[in-house]
Amino acid sequence: MTRGNSVGAAGSQGALVGGRYRLDQPIGRGRGGIVWLAYDTRLHRTVAAKRMYLPPGQDEAQAERSRAVALQQGHDAMRVDHPCAITVHDVVRDGPDVWLTMEYVPSRNMVEFLAEHGTLTPEQAAFLGIQLGKALTAAHQAGVPHRNLQPGNVLLADDGGVKLTDIGISGWSDPAYRAPEVARGELPTSASDAYSLGATLFAAVEGVPPCGADGLQPQVPPKHTGALTGALLKLLRTEPGLRPTMADTIASLSAITEGNQQAFIPPTAPAMPRPHFPPPGQPGHPGYQGQPPQVHQPTAVGGQAPVPPRKQLDPQLVRRWILIALAVIVAVSVGIGVVEVFFLM
Numbered sequence: 001m002t003r004g005n006s007v008g009a010a011g012s013q014g015a016l017v018g019g020r021y022r023l024d025q026p027i028g029r030g031r032g033g034i035v036w037l038a039y040d041t042r043l044h045r046t047v048a049a050k051r052m053y054l055p056p057g058q059d060e061a062q063a064e065r066s067r068a069v070a071l072q073q074g075h076d077a078m079r080v081d082h083p084c085a086i087t088v089h090d091v092v093r094d095g096p097d098v099w100l101t102m103e104y105v106p107s108r109n110m111v112e113f114l115a116e117h118g119t120l121t122p123e124q125a126a127f128l129g130i131q132l133g134k135a136l137t138a139a140h141q142a143g144v145p146h147r148n149l150q151p152g153n154v155l156l157a158d159d160g161g162v163k164l165t166d167i168g169i170s171g172w173s174d175p176a177y178r179a180p181e182v183a184r185g186e187l188p189t190s191a192s193d194a195y196s197l198g199a200t201l202f203a204a205v206e207g208v209p210p211c212g213a214d215g216l217q218p219q220v221p222p223k224h225t226g227a228l229t230g231a232l233l234k235l236l237r238t239e240p241g242l243r244p245t246m247a248d249t250i251a252s253l254s255a256i257t258e259g260n261q262q263a264f265i266p267p268t269a270p271a272m273p274r275p276h277f278p279p280p281g282q283p284g285h286p287g288y289q290g291q292p293p294q295v296h297q298p299t300a301v302g303g304q305a306p307v308p309p310r311k312q313l314d315p316q317l318v319r320r321w322i323l324i325a326l327a328v329i330v331a332v333s334v335g336i337g338v339v340e341v342f343f344l345m
């Protein structure tokens with residue numbers, strides 16, 4: 001954990017969070033402000049940085065407790081390790097703020113994806129459910145319930161992968177995806193995550209959450225879920241103890257996709273920038289300190305045409321041309337000598 005001068009409420013471009021993470025480019029917006037494409041100046045890698053939401057209007061003692069909770073949740077999230085879960089690298093206190101840095105995944109969240117591409121087929125939703133189920137299993141094994149699984153926390157990566165974000169980070173949870181027992185005030189558990197998974201997959205196929213925007217309406221019978229229906233209705237059971245385990249859910253969703261659905265590749269341009277940096281020590285690299293470049297290399301950074309490499313002379317060719325030149329000089333000298341002897345005679 002790092003502590004440095006505060007960079008201000010939502011951060012600003014070029015600011016150094018915790019004296020280490022440089023905010024480069026906005027990539028999204030959460031309740032705590034802008035989510036940034038950032039650069040870890042110590043490990044020289046791209047990360048995503050997000051200011052964690054802290055409730056406004058608290059006195060200093062309450063605010064300090066909220067910061068301690070945010071730091072603890074950040075550390076809990078760092079324990080979750082799975083390819084389908086966003087890796088949290090660090091949690092940083094920066095003045096009055098707490099920042100989370102994590103792996104950067106060029107992606108759309110599921111809300112944006114559905115708005116652009118429409119609802120998913122049951123097979124696509126089953127594939128999504130398997131990936132999310134695996135990420136949740138890893139989180140539960142680390143003792144960390146997600147707490148607010150909802151479409152906004154599901155990232156559909158430009159490379160077709162699925163990444164679950166905000167694991168273990170409490171905060172605003174959309175009531176439409178909240179388990180009934182959590183809505184009554186009970187603490188989130190792996191069973192309440194199972195309900196939220198069911199509600200998220202339901203919305204992915206049906207286009208609306210199962211119990212309305214407030215989560216309090218009678219469950220809408222699904223119309224388009226096909227082979228997915230049984231697994232969904234089990235996840236959405238009101239009684240938490242009757243919901244299936246993640247292992248059971250993954251098994252029944254796998255039977256639906258039969259391995260046919262492998263990825264989500266949206267038929268549009270990538271959603272987010274792909275950072276390209278020249279190698280360390282080269283101008284244009286984020287960590288460049290102004291040293292002269294060690295090796296001359298062609299570069300296309302900044303949209304300029306690549307500089308062609310300087311041609312090297314072949315030493316054998318040079319030697320041959322020198323020999324030819326010497327032969328010509330000798331021949332001319334001999335010729336001159338012969339002519340002089342001719343005139344002297």
Ligand SMILES: Nc1ncnc2c1ncn2[C@@H]1O[C@H](COP(=O)(O)OP(=O)(O)OP(=O)(O)O)[C@@H](O)[C@H]1O
Pocket residue numbers: 027028029030031032035048050052053086102103104105106107108109152153165166169171172
């Ligand atoms: N690691 C990441 N890589 C790429 N984009 C990200 C990453 N994390 C977040 N984003 C983008 O930023 C958006 C907002 O982030 P996030 O979902 O964490 O905020 P939020 O959940 O709304 O906020 P909060 O956690 O404060 O409620 C995401 O929908 C996504 O588009």
